[in-house]
Amino acid sequence: MSTRTGIPFLKGHGTENDFVILPDPENALELPPAVVAALCDRRSGLGADGLLHVVRSAAHPDAREMAGHAEWFMDYRNADGSLAEMCGNGVRVFAHYLRRAGLVTQNTLSIATRAGVRAVRFAADGAVTVGMGRVALPGGEVTVNVDGRQWPATHVDMGNPHAVAHVLDLAHAGDLRAAPSVRPTTTYPDGVNVEFVVDQGPRHVAMRVHERGSGETRSCGTGACAVAVSAARRDGVDPAVTGLPVSYTVDVPGGTLMITERPDGEIEMTGPAVIVAEGEIDPQALATGPHTGNVHR
Numbered sequence: 001m002s003t004r005t006g007i008p009f010l011k012g013h014g015t016e017n018d019f020v021i022l023p024d025p026e027n028a029l030e031l032p033p034a035v036v037a038a039l040c041d042r043r044s045g046l047g048a049d050g051l052l053h054v055v056r057s058a059a060h061p062d063a064r065e066m067a068g069h070a071e072w073f074m075d076y077r078n079a080d081g082s083l084a085e086m087c088g089n090g091v092r093v094f095a096h097y098l099r100r101a102g103l104v105t106q107n108t109l110s111i112a113t114r115a116g117v118r119a120v121r122f123a124a125d126g127a128v129t130v131g132m133g134r135v136a137l138p139g140g141e142v143t144v145n146v147d148g149r150q151w152p153a154t155h156v157d158m159g160n161p162h163a164v165a166h167v168l169d170l171a172h173a174g175d176l177r178a179a180p181s182v183r184p185t186t187t188y189p190d191g192v193n194v195e196f197v198v199d200q201g202p203r204h205v206a207m208r209v210h211e212r213g214s215g216e217t218r219s220c221g222t223g224a225c226a227v228a229v230s231a232a233r234r235d236g237v238d239p240a241v242t243g244l245p246v247s248y249t250v251d252v253p254g255g256t257l258m259i260t261e262r263p264d265g266e267i268e269m270t271g272p273a274v275i276v277a278e279g280e281i282d283p284q285a286l287a288t289g290p291h292t293g294n295v296h297r
Contacts, residue, residue, distance in 0.1 A: 016254025088221015
């Protein structure tokens with residue numbers, strides 16, 4: 001009988017944006033892009049939109065400078081194995097895992113990401129609110145093209161780049177297996193997340209998204225934030241001008257998120273986080289070479 005010990009993993013999702021979770025406090029695992037892509041493969045792997053590598057900030061070179069502010073670092077990987085700055089749904093699931101595992105016990109905590117430290121708080125009903133940081137609207141003319149249709153888009157920076165197009169029908173986005181064409185290409189040299197948005201009612205929208213490195217996903221937290229800000233500006237609402245926060249309900253294929261923009265530019269996102277399974281990975285699945293990924297910016 002084999003005595004080989006497998007590598008622990010969990011599977012979770014936030015509004016059906018799903019993740020493989022790899023607890024690795026001391027950053028001992030080698031996770032080159034090919035390994036991450038294999039684990040996230042929906043036929044030959046565990047299947048996920050991305051991977052949450054759970055590491056103590058002090059143990060990871062990308063997070064050591066944040067260790068005094070956040071004990072834990074979300075080393076997030078896209079489904080193709082590339083590194084990413086931020087994942088809003090991932091932060092909620094990451095925080096839920098930490099609490100479930102007993103690694104944190106308080107109702108508020110800070111988590112380090114490549115986009116900076118993010119504040120998290122838990123509600124009694126299980127909802128998780130994440131401080132997503134300040135929004136930026138770099139400006140410039142951007143267009144999104146799908147199947148001969150073209151729409152103007154809003155360039156929104158949530159720590160990662162987004163192009164938000166308001167459309168009449170979400171079906172106009174096509175199948176989103178391939179990335180929509182975005183012009184000018186120089187605006188997003190490392191790729192972009194593209195959101196398509198329709199109105200559902202006052203301060204209520206629905207969206208579909210193509211996430212760079214993952215394709216169409218059931219939800220995107222930073223994308224929902226970008227959509228809410230774009231919708232607010234289109235509606236003539238700017239909290240920095242009014243001095244009042246504004247909230248939008250954003251429906252995604254996997255559920256609903258509530259996004260609030262505050263007068264100081266800070267964005268908060270509230271939504272669910274679920275752990276659905278845990279188990280062990282055969283160590284041979286990770287028996288490959290050193291890290292070779294690139295960070296998406």
